Amino acid sequence: xxxxxxxxxxxxxxxxxxxxxxxxxxxxxxxxxxxxxxxxxxxxxxxxxxxxxxxxxxxxxxxxxxxxxxxxxxxxxxxxxxxxxxxxxxxxxxxxxxxxxxxxxxxxxxxxxxxxxxxxxxxxxxxxxxxxxxxxxxxx
Numbered sequence: 779x780x781x782x783x784x785x786x787x788x789x790x791x792x793x794x795x796x797x798x799x800x801x802x803x804x805x806x807x808x809x810x811x812x813x814x815x816x817x818x819x820x821x822x823x824x825x826x827x828x829x830x831x832x833x834x835x836x837x838x839x840x841x842x843x844x845x846x847x848x849x850x851x852x853x854x855x856x857x858x859x860x861x862x863x864x865x866x867x868x869x870x871x872x873x874x875x876x877x878x879x880x881x882x883x884x885x886x887x888x889x890x891x892x893x894x895x896x897x898x899x900x901x902x903x904x905x906x907x908x909x910x911x912x913x914x915x916x917x918x
Contacts, residue, residue, distance in 0.1 A: 786882075787883065788847065791849065791879075791881060791915065792816065793881075794880065795879070796814060796816060799814045799827060799870065799874070802873045805866070805869040805870065805873060808825070808862075808865055809825055810823065811823075813825065813827065814827045814828075814829075824855055824856040825853065825856075825866055827852065827866065828852045828854070829852075830849075830850040830852045831850045832847060832848065834846070834847055835848075837915075843917045845915045845917060846912065846915075847913040848913075849911045849912075850908055850911075851908075852906065853870060853907040853909065854904065854905070855905040855906075856904060857905070860898070862905065863896055864907070866907065867907040867909050870909050871909065874889055874891070876890065883918060884916060885915065887913075889911055890911065891909070892911060894907060
């Protein structure tokens with residue numbers, strides 16, 4: 779069996795993740811509005827979340843096509859201290875960990891938090907969380 783196509787399932791996953799985050803009232807309250815971006819605006823309002831890097835690997839079996847996706851989300855804050863970015867990262871985890879997202883053209887087997895890194899960026903005024911998830915998809 780040949781590997782599953784890459785683009786369509788990856789885009790379906792990103793759309794579903796973006797939609798889930800954008801619909802969560804707790805996250806939107808922490809962000810101060812709809813500040814979940816695939817591509818951040820040139821002058822974003824803080825705090826905000828962006829969809830970041832993706833890694834895709836074939837996860838097919840002898841009878842089923844599948845993929846493993848590693849997706850990194852970024853949370854950004856300019857509030858003094860780590861508190862705000864930790865709260866946003868926690869809210870992102872609550873929305874996505876074990877979420878039953880519906881994807882077009884494929885099926886989400888599972889979506890799990892794999893790690894989170896919280897750090898203060900150079901200059902000391904920007905706080906950044908890298909929130910990493912692992913998703914397994916079955917494709918048609």
